[in-house]
Amino acid sequence: MRFVALFALLSLAACDGTSADDTDTGAGTDTSSDTGSDTASDMAGPSWANDVQPVLNDFCGSCHGGTSCPSGVCWLEDYAVLTGAASATVCAGSTIAECIPVRILDGSMPRNGACPPGSPGCMTQDEFDTLQAWVDAGAPNN
Ligand code: HEC
DSSP, X not given: OHHHHHHHHHHHHHHHHOGGGGGOOOOSOGGGGGTSSOGGGGTTOOOIIIIIHHHHHHHHHHHHSSSOOGGGOOOSSOHHHHTSBOOHHHHTTXXXXXXXXXXXXXXXXXXXXXXXXXXXXXXXXXXXXXXXXXXXXXXXOO
């Protein structure tokens, strides 16, 4: 599942970034698009629906998705909630979207045990970077 998402991301980057390939004279610049960790984020930016929500669904959906949404924590099905203010306890002054990477990094989410990106059973560093890039882009509903 994660590999599929990553592949989709890379494919997206390739589509967006190398549209000149057809007319390329083979000057050797093509490979540069594969070297960085920038993937789609420098092109169109990560997509909420395609890149971010699936990762959060995998690792956070047991509590933040579904039909029971205690105190508004069910943001996986309701994008509008993400743009609202996070509770003051941890992320005062932030939106809930901005609070997502904060709570992953401080180890308070997922709530059933810290899960640092890149650790076994947790989201990969690439997945976290995608999530962070989406937040940095203003958490668009794209
Ligand atoms: C075991 C259940 C559970 C899991 C899994 C879980 N959460 Fe939470 N989350 C909660 C509860 C309960 C709250 C409300 C209390 C709090 O803020 O600690 C919450 C609150 C939050 C908030 C703050 C909302 C606000 O209004 O301030 C964020 C952000 C958040 N979670 C992100 C995540 C992310 C990201 C993941 C996945 C990596 C995750 N959570 C996984 C139970 C969970």
